[in-house]
Amino acid sequence: MDLPLPVDAPASAHCGTCTRCIDACPTAAIIAPYRLDARRCISYLTIEHEGAIPPEMRPLMGNRIYGCDDCQLVCTWNKFARRTDEPDFRARNNLDTATLPTLFAWEEDEFLRRTEGSPIRRSGHERWLRNIAVALGNAAPAADARRALESRRGHPSELMREHVHWALRRHDDAPHPRRIGTHRDQARTPPPAQASRASASRPGPQEDTAVPDGRHGIPLRRREQ
Numbered sequence: 001m002d003l004p005l006p007v008d009a010p011a012s013a014h015c016g017t018c019t020r021c022i023d024a025c026p027t028a029a030i031i032a033p034y035r036l037d038a039r040r041c042i043s044y045l046t047i048e049h050e051g052a053i054p055p056e057m058r059p060l061m062g063n064r065i066y067g068c069d070d071c072q073l074v075c076t077w078n079k080f081a082r083r084t085d086e087p088d089f090r091a092r093n094n095l096d097t098a099t100l101p102t103l104f105a106w107e108e109d110e111f112l113r114r115t116e117g118s119p120i121r122r123s124g125h126e127r128w129l130r131n132i133a134v135a136l137g138n139a140a141p142a143a144d145a146r147r148a149l150e151s152r153r154g155h156p157s158e159l160m161r162e163h164v165h166w167a168l169r170r171h172d173d174a175p176h177p178r179r180i181g182t183h184r185d186q187a188r189t190p191p192p193a194q195a196s197r198a199s200a201s202r203p204g205p206q207e208d209t210a211v212p213d214g215r216h217g218i219p220l221r222r223r224e225q
């Protein structure tokens, strides 16, 4: 397609001394003002990235199974944003209440049916399961999380099996209660399975419920109250 689109003006700087997005990013993907290392971004890793998710990134992803947007949520400017009334952007198919084991149990036909008309469908069933396997591995050890992972142990895809085995190892090795790492903890305490969260104020990824963002229909992890 070769359309003569109008050229808009370059964005002007409005950040001042704010660093909220840099501080909030769970993976330190924003490496400097206006600079993002997409290879560390959870939105890239869960949606666009094919193949295995780098093991060192997995503990940092918490239970974000499709996108992230933490940087958007904390941005001062976005407090002026208003939720749209456009129905296409509303949560569908109970994605705002479903648990990770429930979503992990979807076979491909159910995945395709329930994500019809949603951008989630584009990433495909295998990546969907891959992402949930990582989230289940990051969840606090619980019988339903382990059962869900065990049910996919023999998945035909080697990619899936590797992620499931990784997640089960996390549960095997987890101290009680599981505490999830951040990039800052990783720098201090190298073994990711034992890394703890940097502060109680950071949104935590320990819950096993996927929560769609109402603006994008994208599951995010539930915020701590």
Ligand code: SF4
Pocket (backbone or CB within 6 Å): 024, 025, 026, 027, 028, 029, 030, 036, 040, 041, 042, 043, 044, 067, 068, 069, 070, 071, 072
């Ligand atoms: S979407 Fe999430 S991981 Fe990506 S830059 Fe923003 S806060 Fe970081």
Ligand code: SF4
Pocket (backbone or CB within 6 Å): 014, 015, 018, 019, 020, 021, 022, 071, 074, 075, 076, 077
């Ligand atoms: S949170 Fe918003 S205002 Fe603050 S640095 Fe990031 S983009 Fe700029």
